[in-house]
Amino acid sequence: KQEVTQIPAALSVPEGENLVLNCSFTDSAIYNLQWFRQDPGKGLTSLLLIQSSQREQTSGRLNASLDKSSGRSTLYIAASQPGDSATYLCAVRFRKGFNKFYFGSGTKLNVKP
Amino acid sequence: AAGVIQSPRHLIKEKRETATLKCYPIPRHDTVYWYQQGPGQDPQFLISFYEKMQSDKGSIPDRFSAQQFSDYHSELNMSSLELGDSALYFCASSFGEDSYNEQFFGPGTRLTVL
Numbered sequence: 473k474q475e476v477t478q479i480p481a482a483l484s485v486p487e488g489e490n491l492v493l494n495c496s497f498t499d500s501a502i503y504n505l506q507w508f509r510q511d512p513g514k515g516l517t518s519l520l521l522i523q524s525s526q527r528e529q530t531s532g533r534l535n536a537s538l539d540k541s542s543g544r545s546t547l548y549i550a551a552s553q554p555g556d557s558a559t560y561l562c563a564v565r566f567r568k569g570f571n572k573f574y575f576g577s578g579t580k581l582n583v584k585p
Numbered sequence: 586a587a588g589v590i591q592s593p594r595h596l597i598k599e600k601r602e603t604a605t606l607k608c609y610p611i612p613r614h615d616t617v618y619w620y621q622q623g624p625g626q627d628p629q630f631l632i633s634f635y636e637k638m639q640s641d642k643g644s645i646p647d648r649f650s651a652q653q654f655s656d657y658h659s660e661l662n663m664s665s666l667e668l669g670d671s672a673l674y675f676c677a678s679s680f681g682e683d684s685y686n687e688q689f690f691g692p693g694t695r696l697t698v699l
Binding site for chain 2: 503504506508513514515516518521523561563565567570571572573574575576577578
């Protein structure tokens, strides 16, 4: 069964801190993995897409890594800011799952000024 | 750049009514996906279409139906609405069925069933 798990469910850090969000998935046979940001009651903002052949992707203060063999991905946020406060969702496209995304439950991040 | 358009953005219905949600993919995108996100839950896949044909089906209730039209826009029809149908409904689009192609998500339609 294809499942995606995110730990921790919630995280509160002081402004300026570097932090890591974790995502694990049950089947290493994936097409790609995508990290999203969701503000309360809002839509999904795509942050980074990592293809199965890639090890990491970077965009500004964000860096996402992928380790297929261990079924893990991490989202690293450098120098966190209050504006980073949101829920971060990890989504995986499994080879056995055809084309659809399987989402994790998200990590709710609060960056305190 | 053009994005995925969903309409309406907000919809309020009574129980047992019907609702139609619309999705307009990015130009030249021929694949559409529908997801449902209940309150405090993660998005769940409902159904997808490629070149106007249903390509995959998830946990979509029998009360729901969907189709993709010749201009590639898609509509999700929901009948006999229940309180539990209250959710944020996302549409995503991509070019082709290649699973390596990125899916681009729309802003969502928030459906409230009273």
